[in-house]
Amino acid sequence: MRQNRAVELGTGLFVLLGIGALLFLTTQTTGRNDFSAAETYVVEARFENVGSLKKRSPVAMSGVTIGRVTDIQFDSDALEAVVTLIIDSRYDQIPDDSDASILTAGLLGSQYIGLQAGGSETYLEEGSEIYLTQSAVILENLIGKFLVQGSSDD
Amino acid sequence: MNLLRELWRSVAEFLRTFGAMALFFVDLLRYSPSTLFKRFNLVVYQVFNAGALSIVIIMVCGLFVGGVLGLQAFANLERFNAEEATGILAGFALVKEIGPVITALLFAGRAGTALASEIGLMKATDQLSAMEMMAVNPMHRVLVPRFLGGIISMPLLTAVFTMVGLLGAHLVAVEMQGVDVGAYWQQLQQTMDLDDVYEGITKSIVFGVVASLLAVWEGYNAVPTAEGVGRATTRTVVGTAIAVLILDFMITAYLL
Numbered sequence: 001m002r003q004n005r006a007v008e009l010g011t012g013l014f015v016l017l018g019i020g021a022l023l024f025l026t027t028q029t030t031g032r033n034d035f036s037a038a039e040t041y042v043v044e045a046r047f048e049n050v051g052s053l054k055k056r057s058p059v060a061m062s063g064v065t066i067g068r069v070t071d072i073q074f075d076s077d078a079l080e081a082v083v084t085l086i087i088d089s090r091y092d093q094i095p096d097d098s099d100a101s102i103l104t105a106g107l108l109g110s111q112y113i114g115l116q117a118g119g120s121e122t123y124l125e126e127g128s129e130i131y132l133t134q135s136a137v138i139l140e141n142l143i144g145k146f147l148v149q150g151s152s153d154d
Numbered sequence: 155m156n157l158l159r160e161l162w163r164s165v166a167e168f169l170r171t172f173g174a175m176a177l178f179f180v181d182l183l184r185y186s187p188s189t190l191f192k193r194f195n196l197v198v199y200q201v202f203n204a205g206a207l208s209i210v211i212i213m214v215c216g217l218f219v220g221g222v223l224g225l226q227a228f229a230n231l232e233r234f235n236a237e238e239a240t241g242i243l244a245g246f247a248l249v250k251e252i253g254p255v256i257t258a259l260l261f262a263g264r265a266g267t268a269l270a271s272e273i274g275l276m277k278a279t280d281q282l283s284a285m286e287m288m289a290v291n292p293m294h295r296v297l298v299p300r301f302l303g304g305i306i307s308m309p310l311l312t313a314v315f316t317m318v319g320l321l322g323a324h325l326v327a328v329e330m331q332g333v334d335v336g337a338y339w340q341q342l343q344q345t346m347d348l349d350d351v352y353e354g355i356t357k358s359i360v361f362g363v364v365a366s367l368l369a370v371w372e373g374y375n376a377v378p379t380a381e382g383v384g385r386a387t388t389r390t391v392v393g394t395a396i397a398v399l400i401l402d403f404m405i406t407a408y409l410l
Binding site: 007008010011013014015017018019021022024025026028029030056105110 | 198199201202205206207209245249307309310311313314316317320339342343344345346347348350351354355
């Protein structure tokens with residue numbers, strides 16, 4: 001009987017430890033700024049070049065994650081990338097002339113969409129489009145420009 | 155001509171074994187629900203045997219594997235002035251590959267061999283036949299609880315191994331080499347997705363099924379002699395190692 005209880009206790013401790021470790025892995029090693037909201041609205045933005053933006057990339061305003069990229073398509077008529085974003089419905093007072101640019105977190109970090117507030121009185125809503133956009137900065141182009149500039153100075 | 159016939163015979167033998175193992179697997183699955191509900195205490199006892207008793211080896215190995223990853227990652231990333239990425243490198247390596255694979259290999263060595271030799275010895279000493287005589291199905295009483303115990307234990311052991319490994323890498327990178335603690339965890343958190351963790355968990359479940367199936371199968375089909383039991387134990391470790399590494403490649407290629 002005592003042996004049996006020891007086994008049960010050991011098994012219980014082991015299972016608890018294992019589940020604790022699983023929880024640790026799912027919460028502590030993955031993005032803490034993981035965005036989840038009960039209600040969201042969908043907005044589109046068109047970019048000339050999205051760089052290495054991916055699905056699930058964050059959408060941030062003043063550095064706070066308020067949404068997420070849900071889809072990236074290529075519009076073959078306009079020859080542009082169409083990025084679909086969802087934004088938390090709590091933030092329903094974002095001016096519709098806000099500017100969306102693709103930024104990089106740190107020098108080598110992943111890319112995200114940064115929104116810069118505009119001054120309009122009307123707000124972004126379900127299905128609206130952000131028309132002021134700025135493409136991703138492509139490092140190679142930047143280096144190219146820098147080299148050309150450097151040589152013209154001589 | 156003789157060579158061809160030999161070759162054909164070994165291929166046929168391989169296929170036969172493979173088919174028999176598949177049927178055995180289906181049988182195990184078929185008995186699993188009833189065992190889980192009616193003989194839950196047996197399953198608990200096997201979780202203790204396969205899981206709780208393996209926890210020490212898993213934690214010690216995890217700590218040192220994580221530590222050595224931290225050392226290597228730091229030494230090589232330092233050349234690119236990217237020491238802060240030590241967390242990313244060690245984290246991804248542990249969560250997606252090293253955690254599930256090494257845990258499965260350790261499990262085969264620690265628990266798989268114990269299962270195979272125990273069942274093999276039961277067979278050699280006619281305990282299994284005795285059970286059948288008493289109208290007790292050894293499937294219910296012996297094989298399925300061990301199979302289920304292994305499957306339940308493996309993901310938990312993998313999670314513990316990975317967690318301890320991350321702490322080991324943390325100890326080496328942050329405490330010994332002086333990487334900033336915030337940078338270590340934050341870079342990891344920013345880069346890793348839930349999908350990456352799920353990939354590791356998926357692997358550990360698959361490895362759990364394979365390792366337990368092979369151990370139970372080898373034990374049950376052991377030649378009932380001292381030598382046969384020894385050989386079955388060896389075959390369990392070798393078979394599990396090969397199967398796990400091949401499956402790891404296939405799962406990674408599929409999920410990536």
